[in-house]
Amino acid sequence: MTNRANGRRIGLLGGSFNPAHGGHRRISLFAREALGLDQVWWLVSPGNPLKPKEGMAPLAARLSSAMEQARRAPIRATAIERELGTRYTVDTLGAIQRRYPKHDFVWLMGSDNLAQFHRWRDWRGIARRMPIAVIARPGYDGAAIASPAMAWLRRYRVPLASFANGGEWSAPALVTLRFDPDPRSATAIRRADPDWASRHAGKTLRDQVTHRPIPSREETTAP
């Protein structure tokens, strides 16, 4: 991967991770390889502004499941939004870029999120902050292509090669990653195990013995 003095190429995957699953791991490793990233950081959200709180396990439980899924991979599970005090992605990304000015970031998301991206706060502002890579997801690709956000974003589409060759990144830029789509979802896991959230209802971040704080400023070591 890249070998620049301090800066690294980082993919950011935000999500509820309620719970994390093998699909998150697989798409992260796929995106890392395809885009030539050093690491992927998972931003386990304290609360998606568009999702109901009902059925949402505590952050500590979701972070714990994310750490489990990220094991022995160049993936770092974080609760960075809790630490930064941000709720909206546009604010989170600004704060991360200020904290890590030497890193290059790319926002990763599944095509289900692109389909409703136009409902996110200042979504064009997000696209202007960093490139976006969208990962195909079974059942959502049609809606993503026809989405209001895509009507604006499509003019910024770039070929995968422009990312992978280690060249300069600019934004807005949209790259679509096509691979053997992964049908796994947290919804399916919760359906199969409806008590998942309630079993973890009392967990707090303090219980999280394995909780590691977010990477220190300009940290360069792999997780």
Ligand SMILES: Nc1ncnc2c1ncn2[C@@H]1O[C@H](COP(=O)(O)OP(=O)(O)OP(=O)(O)O)[C@@H](O)[C@H]1O
């Ligand atoms: N199987 C998958 N294929 C492609 N993208 C995925 C997949 N699973 C999750 N993602 C993406 O990972 C990010 C975080 O997803 P999230 O934590 O909401 O999991 P989820 O499985 O989509 O959950 P839920 O079913 O509760 O909506 C989102 O950008 C989502 O699109």
Ligand SMILES: O=C(O)c1ccc[n+]([C@@H]2O[C@H](COP(=O)([O-])O)[C@@H](O)[C@H]2O)c1
């Ligand atoms: O900023 C917003 O307006 C916004 C609205 C909806 C979702 N998001 C982010 O989208 C990411 C994916 O969320 P989720 O719940 O679909 O996994 C997560 O990082 C959320 O914080 C952000």
